[in-house]
Amino acid sequence: MSTDVPETDDILVIEGLGKSYSGHVVLRDISFRVRKGEAVVLIGSSGSGKSTCLRCLNRLEEPTTGTITLTGTPITGPRVDLNSLRRRIGMVFQGIHLYPHKTALGNVTLALRKVLGLSAQEAEQRARIQLERVGLADKEGHYPSQLSGGQQQRVGIARAMALEPQVMLFDEPTSALDPELVGEVLTVMKRTKEAGMTMVVVTHEMQFAREVADRVIFLDKGTILANGTPEEILIRPEHPRIQEFLARTRS
Amino acid sequence: MDQIIRYFFDFSLIAPYWPDILRGFSLTVVMSVLTVLIGIPLGLAIAIVRLYRIRSLNALIILYIDFFRSIPQIVLIILVYFALPYFGIVIDPFWATILALSIVLSAFAEEIFWAGINAVAKGQWEASRSTGMTFGQTLWFVILPQVVRISIPPLTNRAIGISKGTVLGSVIAVPELLNVTSSIQSNVANPTALTVGALLFVALFLPFVLFTRWLERAHATPR
Amino acid sequence: MSGFVDTFFNLTILRQVAPLLVEGFWLTLALSLVAVPLAVLCGILIAVAQDTPLRLLRLSIAAYVDVMRAIPPLVLLILIFYGLPFLGLRMNEFSAAVLALVLNGSSYFAEIFRAGLESVAKGQTEAARSTGMSWRQSLLYVVLPQGTRNVLPDLISNTVELVKQTSIASVVALQELLRSAQIAQGITYNPTPLVAAAIIYFLLFWPFVRIVSRMQNNTRIHT
Numbered sequence: 255m256s257t258d259v260p261e262t263d264d265i266l267v268i269e270g271l272g273k274s275y276s277g278h279v280v281l282r283d284i285s286f287r288v289r290k291g292e293a294v295v296l297i298g299s300s301g302s303g304k305s306t307c308l309r310c311l312n313r314l315e316e317p318t319t320g321t322i323t324l325t326g327t328p329i330t331g332p333r334v335d336l337n338s339l340r341r342r343i344g345m346v347f348q349g350i351h352l353y354p355h356k357t358a359l360g361n362v363t364l365a366l367r368k369v370l371g372l373s374a375q376e377a378e379q380r381a382r383i384q385l386e387r388v389g390l391a392d393k394e395g396h397y398p399s400q401l402s403g404g405q406q407q408r409v410g411i412a413r414a415m416a417l418e419p420q421v422m423l424f425d426e427p428t429s430a431l432d433p434e435l436v437g438e439v440l441t442v443m444k445r446t447k448e449a450g451m452t453m454v455v456v457t458h459e460m461q462f463a464r465e466v467a468d469r470v471i472f473l474d475k476g477t478i479l480a481n482g483t484p485e486e487i488l489i490r491p492e493h494p495r496i497q498e499f500l501a502r503t504r505s
Numbered sequence: 506m507d508q509i510i511r512y513f514f515d516f517s518l519i520a521p522y523w524p525d526i527l528r529g530f531s532l533t534v535v536m537s538v539l540t541v542l543i544g545i546p547l548g549l550a551i552a553i554v555r556l557y558r559i560r561s562l563n564a565l566i567i568l569y570i571d572f573f574r575s576i577p578q579i580v581l582i583i584l585v586y587f588a589l590p591y592f593g594i595v596i597d598p599f600w601a602t603i604l605a606l607s608i609v610l611s612a613f614a615e616e617i618f619w620a621g622i623n624a625v626a627k628g629q630w631e632a633s634r635s636t637g638m639t640f641g642q643t644l645w646f647v648i649l650p651q652v653v654r655i656s657i658p659p660l661t662n663r664a665i666g667i668s669k670g671t672v673l674g675s676v677i678a679v680p681e682l683l684n685v686t687s688s689i690q691s692n693v694a695n696p697t698a699l700t701v702g703a704l705l706f707v708a709l710f711l712p713f714v715l716f717t718r719w720l721e722r723a724h725a726t727p728r
Numbered sequence: 729m730s731g732f733v734d735t736f737f738n739l740t741i742l743r744q745v746a747p748l749l750v751e752g753f754w755l756t757l758a759l760s761l762v763a764v765p766l767a768v769l770c771g772i773l774i775a776v777a778q779d780t781p782l783r784l785l786r787l788s789i790a791a792y793v794d795v796m797r798a799i800p801p802l803v804l805l806i807l808i809f810y811g812l813p814f815l816g817l818r819m820n821e822f823s824a825a826v827l828a829l830v831l832n833g834s835s836y837f838a839e840i841f842r843a844g845l846e847s848v849a850k851g852q853t854e855a856a857r858s859t860g861m862s863w864r865q866s867l868l869y870v871v872l873p874q875g876t877r878n879v880l881p882d883l884i885s886n887t888v889e890l891v892k893q894t895s896i897a898s899v900v901a902l903q904e905l906l907r908s909a910q911i912a913q914g915i916t917y918n919p920t921p922l923v924a925a926a927i928i929y930f931l932l933f934w935p936f937v938r939i940v941s942r943m944q945n946n947t948r949i950h951t
Contacts, residue, residue: 314631341637351628355650364646365636410632417636512814571941575933577892580906580926587919591735620944666889669800676899683803687810696811703803710798718794 548614771837
């Protein structure tokens, strides 16, 4: 147990998180905290476990060991109301996964109506504000197949933000997009951070990490090798593996 | 050529039997509709139960769908009709046929829906659950609408195939179209009635066959 | 309980009628071994012929296939067996059954092979022809093998359907398995032979039904 004075504005506290699949250890002894308003970026090569780590935070992956708490409420553990916890955690996916049979507006309103119980009017009002914020107010009636990849992902962000979560998780949100569409999504993410949202981001976009992250965590083979500011990790990395990784990513 | 017309297209000969033929035809239509209305929802219900992954139930479900897809429809119809009385259930041939065919359709429909459920990307479940929607809400509002859309082509195909099985009711004396036209044929010693019957079957099922062709083409266009 | 077993699973009766059922089974097998290859072959020929640039031929073939898919096979059988003699075309039950099954089955196979052929990229034919192969060689060695592999589950399940349909030959008193079981039931006043026939059909088709299911359901979902 930590001997520090408990941080009262920690949104997420992760301690001793571990994950293994039938003998194969994917994550080992992951511990870090995310403070209110912070943007924490997880980086590392593929297979380092960064996505698995992120997906444990809303239990899309089940942690094998360790504890995770969200503003003091445990996420891990037996009698957890997962559905109500997930209202407070928003997630954006690499595969985007917009509901193809619903319009952009419909994608955003679905959870507002079914999870929060809002009326159709209230839900649409809130949804329109969210779509406005990601710059897609004029596309509310479009179906995902009528939108570009970047537009779809922005709707994905609006869909998650609409529930006004306490923390946003981004799982390689731009990795599957064509290069020229990446920028629009990163811009929205930047604005989200500037508006004060707490976020944990898994990404390969180093420039974004340098500009936006408050802290960068480098994962290697399932463990945290380094946890520091962007300057410490990205600009003047001490650990040789990090230097290797950055050199490879740059090319 | 003359002979063909005389024996197969002598419509005036069978004209007095026209009301019987129509009655047989409407019975065929009613049986087909009932079979579809019972079989498809039943298949969907079974697929949904299967989704809950209760192991003992799953084994039963798989046995059910395998058995009723393996047994010939005519055998099942005869079995149902002759076996139920031994259990004290008196059932008339009309309902025996519909019961047997609906069960067979439900088994095929379940497999089609199950394939559809598996075809919907896992990410759809994750995206929906990650916004706090429950399993049930996700299934109903996100997954099933997509499943139904994917399932329509194979389902229509299969429904047509099984609806054609209503003619098998003739072997247990259901007065459907084939039965009626066969009787007329032996009464007047002329197979025109059979031709008329065949044409009516085509008239009934061809639109649906063409519909599935159209569906295939519509789905072939890239999204 | 013992009443139930005595009625439906009576081993004494089963022993008595076993020879009859076995003969029926062989006839079912014989029917299948003749009808299936013919239907498959005709299906391939129709599918290949449909590729023709001649619009009229293409549309006629499509019309034939669609009409054949709209008519229940039993109707075809009755027409052939009871109707054709009026034109002097008398054939035995076996041949009539084969003809009906092939006419119906080949149209389904044609559709499956058409889908299979379409699934093979056009580039394959171009690549083959550019190495000097004739049209027939490129079809036989490059396109058909790939197309067939792509639609293998459908081919298998359609073959199963065809063999199941051999049971309709019982209606024209061909002594295949179902008819033998019905005769046995008539002699012994006991439905055990029918149950036995149903189980034999089930055991015969079950492996194939399972294989096809497995081929079509390779993804598992995660909720």
